[in-house]
């Protein structure tokens with residue numbers, strides 16, 4: 546179990562993380578979300594032992610995670626961290642990078658493990674390719690596989706799929722999170738992307754104003770977003786009479802008290818996101834077809 550108690554951290558005088566406490570069990574997937582600059586990357590680095598805390602403690606099982614004041618070398622064998630800037634060895638191949646920290650005393654195991662991880666990150670055809678010739682997204686996948694090579698107990702991922710194109714992203718995300726669950730590896734992922742969270746995270750933390758604003762399951766937060774900031778992570782939303790209403794919860798009906806004028810329709814694939822004026826406020830809702838600008842419509846809020 547990871548046990549974070551009253552963690553407080555600042556780079557200089559201004560605190561970035563104030564009095565954070567949370568726990569996660571072995572094998573759980575925790576997502577850290579928050580606006581840019583809210584401290585997501587800082588939290589991962591602090592959990593990794595890259596900095597000394599101002600106050601508080603971090604424990605992984607019985608080990609206290611301590612910063613550079615207490616350790617000559619940053620990091621622990623049971624934990625891996627994949628940063629936004631991945632440091633790979635450019636002049637050796639993809640498979641050599643992945644196998645770099647695996648023992649040469651067990652060549653068969655090393656080969657099998659490397660092949661398994663190449664499959665997970667969908668880079669088998671690039672096994673012999675030199676890393677310096679890869680794209681940013683391919684390098685990100687090598688960094689992920691390398692972090693998994695020695696099977697850590699806990700892995701910290703900072704925006705793990707940010708460089709990966711939309712064609713690959715869906716299947717890669719499923720592969721990686723499925724692999725982590727199968728191997729019972731605890732995962733903490735900092736992300737801006739709700740697709741990294743929904744369907745994968747067991748719990749999520751929203752960092753805001755230097756504190757944990759909410760800590761709950763994605764389902765609970767999605768169904769009952771207490772603040773606009775939470776709702777905005779999941780999608781387009783409106784605040785109507787003080788209530789947060791997602792765009793998909795508004796429907797066009799023949800008559801209602803919510804009379805609005807269409808101002809724009811955006812094609813979104815299997816629906817249009819329609820923008821309209823409702824009592825001089827902008828509202829967004831989903832509709833199967835495009836609606837003419839200036840059309841008067843009536844809206845109903847569904848559950």
Ligand SMILES: Nc1ncnc2c1ncn2[C@@H]1O[C@H](COP(=O)(O)OP(=O)(O)OP(=O)(O)O)[C@@H](O)[C@H]1O
Pocket residue numbers: 556557561579580581582583584585586587588
């Ligand atoms: N090495 C550093 N020294 C001083 N301040 C820093 C350092 N690294 C980050 N910060 C500051 O700490 C705050 C949090 O930064 P951090 O990178 O943790 O945010 P983030 O939520 O990960 O942002 P993003 O989503 O943009 O990656 C920011 O105000 C940033 O300027």
